Amino acid sequence: MGRLHACAKSLCIVVFILTMPSLFSQQTGTGNEVIRHIPQSDSALVALIDSLEREHYLKAERVFNEEMAEGWMPAGFVSVQLGRLINYNHYEGFKPGVGLRTNAFLSELFSTGGFYSRSLRSEDNNYGAFFRLYLEASRSSYLDLAFQKDLNATGTFYFLEGVEPFSDEVFKMFATESVDLTRKYSIAVTQQLSASLKGELSWNHANLSPRKLYPFLTDSTNLGDLQGNEAGLRLKWHTKKETATTIWTNVFFGQGNKTVPYEYIRLETQAEISVPLSAVWTTDVRMTAAIIRGDLQASHLYSAFGTRSRLIGIESRYSFATMSPSEFAASSFAILYLRASLQTGKDKPYGFRPLIIFSSSGGVGNLSPAFDEIAKTFEKGYFESGIYFAELIRHEFVSCGLSLHYRYGPYAMQRTIDNLAIKLGILIKTKSKN
Template identity: 30%
Template sequence: MKVSSIILLLFLQFCQLVSTAQTYKGIVADEQTKEPIAFVNIVYSEGAGTVTDIDGRFEIRTNIEVTEFRVSCLGYEPKVIDVSEFANKATIYLQPLEYHLPAVNVLPTENPAVIIMKQVVKNRYRHNPDNYDPFSCIIYHKMTLDFEWPSNLSLEERAELRDSLGLINDSFLFLFESVSEKKHVKKGVGKEKILSGRVSGLKDPILASFPAMLQPFSFYNQYVKLLGYSYLNPASKPGLAAYQFVLEDTYTTATNDSIYYISYRPRNDKNFRGLTGAFHIDGSSFAIKTVSATTAGTENGMRLFIRQNYQPVANGAWYPKQLESSLELGGMGALRKLPFPLVGKGKSYVTAINTQPQFSAKEFDNVVMEDLNIADDAPDIAHFRYEPLTARDSLTYQYLDSIGRKNHLDAILKTQISLVKGYVPMGKLQLDVSRLIDYNDYEGLKLGAGLYTSPRLSKNFSTGGYYTYGFGDKASKYGLEFTLSPFRNKENRLYVKYQDDVYATGSFEFIDGVKALSSERFSRFLTETMDLSRGWTTGAEFRFVKYFKAGIYYSNHELNPQRSYRFVVDGNVAPAFEMNEVGLKLKWANKETFSNSPLGKISNGTNWPVVWLNASAGRWASDSQYEYTRLESRVHKRFNYPNSMYTVLRFEGGYMSGDYPSTLLYSALGSYKSFTVLVPYTFGTMRLNEFGANRFTAMYFSHGFPLGLNTNNRIKPEIVVSTNVAFGDAPVGISTINKGYYESGLYLKNLFSNFIFQYGLSVHYRYGTYRLPEAIDNWAFKLGLEFAF
C-alpha cells in the first residue's frame, strides 16, 4: 500500500473519530447561593470521570456513549442526571447537606485511603514547589467581601436589609484586586512582590495585598499556616496518624489516568489544630491534583476555607494553577453587632509559569513578601486581569469609590495604620502616641507628648523630641533625637540622642529583644526603683550577612540613683557618678523572613533558635576612676509538636568584671506584686530588685497544652506549666542567689477574651533555699493578659 493511501486511510479514521466524539460542557453550582462549586466529581461512564475546576466548570470529550452524569461532592447531595436532559453549557445545581462527620469504620485490613496517602507523603518532596529548581510566575488575586445571607431570605427581604444598611442591591461590600510576581530559587529562598492592586473605596491600594496572604502557595509542608496559626497537614507523616481518611471515589480520566477522591478529618481521640476537607490524588504520580481544606474550628470568630488546583508542567513538576479562599468573619469585636456574618471570597490564578528564569542573587534577601503596588509608578491592575470585571464588580468600584472620595476613606485608613504604628500623622510632623499616657510604680501616672518629623518631610532622616511628667515622683523628663537612614528599604540607621530621664535599675536590653505587642512589655508597669540619667548616646544599627543584625554605640551619662536598692544589705543610697560606655549588640536569627506591608516590616519568625549578645566596656568616676566590662546573652527557642503542644526554652545570662558601681548589678529578674499582671520570662515570685548579681544564669521553661482546638468555641483555653531557675553571684554586702533560685507555676491561659485581649490566671510557687518563712509569701497570683491578634 502506498504511503499516500496509508495517510488517506488514517485521515478518514481520524475524521470518523472526530465525527463520533462527543463534547459536554457545563458548570456545577450551589442550589442556594448559585455560586460555582470547585472540585466536583463527575463520572460519566463506568470508571471514567472528570473534576470541575476552581470556577465550577467542566468539559468532557469522549467517544464512549454517555447515558448519565453522576455528580458528587463532599457537603452536597449526590445527583444523577440523564444525558438526554442535559443541555450543553448548562448549570447543574447541587443541594447542600447539613454536614455531619461520617462514622469511623473499623476495617479488618489497612484502610485503602491511608495506603494512597502514604504514597502521597512518600513523594511529597519531589512534588513540593518549594523544592523545585528556579521558577517564576504571575498570580492574579481577586477577593470580594459581603454578607452571608441566609438561604431562606427572599430577594425582597434581602433587598430591604441591604437598603437598611445603606447598601445598594447589586454591589459587594468590598472588592480587592492585586497581581503579584513570585520568584523562587531554591528551598527557603524566594520572594513575592505585589506589583499592582486596587481596593474599592480607596485611591491608594493599601490593603490590596490582603488576599495574597490568606493561604500558602502549596500544600506539602508539615504545617499549613492559616490565619496566623499552624495547622497539621494531613499529607504529612504525623498527619497520617492524626487524621481519619476515607476513599470516597475512584475513576479514570479521558487519558486513562486514575484519580482517587479522599476525604479527611481530625480523629476524635486526637487534640491538635486540624483541618477538614478532601484530596484528588493523581494515581500515576501520587501528586495532589486538588485539595480543599477548612479550619476544623474557628479562631477568634474566624473560619477559613481554601482550595488549590494543581497542574503538571514539565519534568513531572506540579504547580498550583488556581487557588480559592473563603474567610468567614463573625462574632468578633464590633462585628457581633452585624446582622449576618461577613464572608470574603477570593480566587487566585497562577499564570506565566517560567521554569527557566534568569535571576540575580541580589534580588533575594530575607524579605519574602514585598508590597510595591502603593508606589506612585505602580502599573494599572487592568493590564493584569485574568478575566474582565463583571457588571457587579464594576458597580462595586463605581459606588464605593464615590463613597470613599466623599468620606475621605483614604485619610481615615492611613490614620488608623499610623495609630497601630504608634503615631498620628500631622502633615510633615507626627505625634508619638506612646508618650501621651503611661504608668509605672516609681513615676506613677505619666502624661506627655512626643513630636517628630514624618516621612512626608524626608524618608532618609527624622528629628524630634518628647516631654513627660510623672505625678508619682513629681519630676519632668525629656529627650531629643536625630536619626539618619541613608539607604532606603534597608534596616540601617545612624542616631544621636540626648535624654534627661529615668531608667529601671539593674536592667539591660537586647537589640530587637521584645516584640511590639508582646506581654513582656508589661514589666515596665511594675518598676519601682529607677535611676536618673542625663547624657547623650550616638550609635548605628544595621543588618549584615542576611540573618545578623548589629548595633554599636557610645554613651556619656551622669547617673544619679534616687532610692536605696533592696539588694544592698546596708540600705544606703548609691552616690551619683559619671559613666562613659562603648558597646556592641548582636542578634542572629537564622532563616528568619519578613513581609513588607503597610504596617511596616513584619517578622514571619524562624524555626531556628534566636541568639542575642551584648558586649560593652566602660569607665565611671565618683571619688576615683574605675573600669569595667559587661557581657549579656540570650538564647530563645520554641518547639512545636504535631499535637499542637509546644515547649518554650529561654536561657539568659550576664557577666561583669572589673570595678563597677552597684547600680549596674543585674537585679531586674523579679516581677512579684501582691496581685498583678503576668510578665513572661521573669521570676513571678521574686520581689523587684530583691537580689543583685555581677554574674548570673537563668533558665525559663514552659510547656503548653492547648484545649478545644477543633471546635467553634470562642474560648479555647490552654494549660501552661512552667519552671524557672536562676543562679547568681555578687560581691560581699549584696543579697544574691548563689545557691539557686527555683519557682514553678501553672498558667490557665485564654479563659475569656474580647477582640483585643485574652485573659487568664496564673499561680507560681517559690521553693528551695530562698523560700520565705511565711508560706503565703511564696505564692504569686497573677492576671494573664495577652493580645488576641
C-alpha cells in the first residue's frame, strides 16, 4: 500500500512538470486569458475591488480640486488653509498661523474647523472656528456658523467669491498699515440659485476696535469702539462663455448699539469682463463702485484702495499701485481698471516668452458732509498707468516678473520718485474654480 501511494505521488509530480510550460505560456498571455482561469466568484471580487479603487481615485481627485479651488490643501480627512501658513502686513508684521478644516473624506454632510495665527510685530493672538452644514448632495448650498477674533484691514469689503485664492490680487493685504480688531459672530446661508447665479444671506454681530489713527483723517479724531449688527445679501453672476463676464452685488444694513449709535445701508457692485482680441491679445476691464449712507462713523468709510507702502512692493492687480494704504477715504466711489495683455512667443513652446500687461486705472470718490472737514478723498479724480513684464522667470506653475506704475493728475506728488511704484510680480497658474 505504501509503494502504491509513493507511485501515485511520483506520477503527480511528473504530470505537474510536463504541464508547467503550457501553464506559464497561458499566464503570460493577455489579461483576459488570466481572468479565464479565475473562478467566477473570485472574478466578481476582483471586479468589485477594481471598481472601489476607481471610485476612491475619482473622489480623491474631486476633493483635491474642490479644496484647492478654495485655497485649501487636502491632507487625509483634513485640509490645510494655505493662506494662513505665512502672512504679512505692515502693522502686524509676519503673521504665521494654521487653518484646518475637515473635508469630504470625513463627511459629505458637514465640515468643521478653525484657525490660529500670531502677529509677531503687534503681538496679537488671532483665532476663530466655524461649522458648515451642506444642504444638498452637490455641496453647492450650505449653512455657515462662525466666530473670529482677528485683525482686519480698515475700510475694506468683500464680494462673494470675489478673489481667487491663487490670484495675485491677494497680495494686496501685504501693504495693509491700518487695521481694526474685530470680534464677530456670524451666520450665513449660501445657495446656488442657477447655473450662473449664486447668492448668500448673512447676519453678524461684531465688536470693532480701531488700532491706530486712520491715515485719511486730517486731525486726531477720537476713534471709539463700535458694536452692532449687520444683515446683508451678496450675489454673484458668472458666465463661462469665451467672453467671460462676472457681476457682483452686495446690499447690507447695519445698526449700532446705544453706546455708539449708528445706522447705515451700503450698496456695492462690481463688473468684470475678459475679452480675447486675438491669439496673443486679451483685454480685461473691471468696474467697481460703492455707496454707504446713514449715520456713519469713520470706520465705516471705504479706504482700502492703495498698495504703495514703500517704493518697492508686491504686484497686486485691481488696486492703485501708487496710492498709499488708506491715503484717501470715501462714502461713495467709482473706479475703472483697464488691462491689455500681450503674450509674446506664442509659437515657441519653450524659451523666453514674457507676458506684457499694459494697465491704466482711474477713479473718483466723495465724502458725506459729516466728514468733509476731517477726512481726505479723491473727488478730483485719481489716475495712474503702468506696465508689467510678467513671467520673466518661470518654474512649472510659478512665474515672476517686474512692473512699473506712475501716478499723475490732480493728486500727483511734487517729487517724481514719490509718484513711482516698482512691484515684484508673482503669478501662480492653477485651475480656476469658475
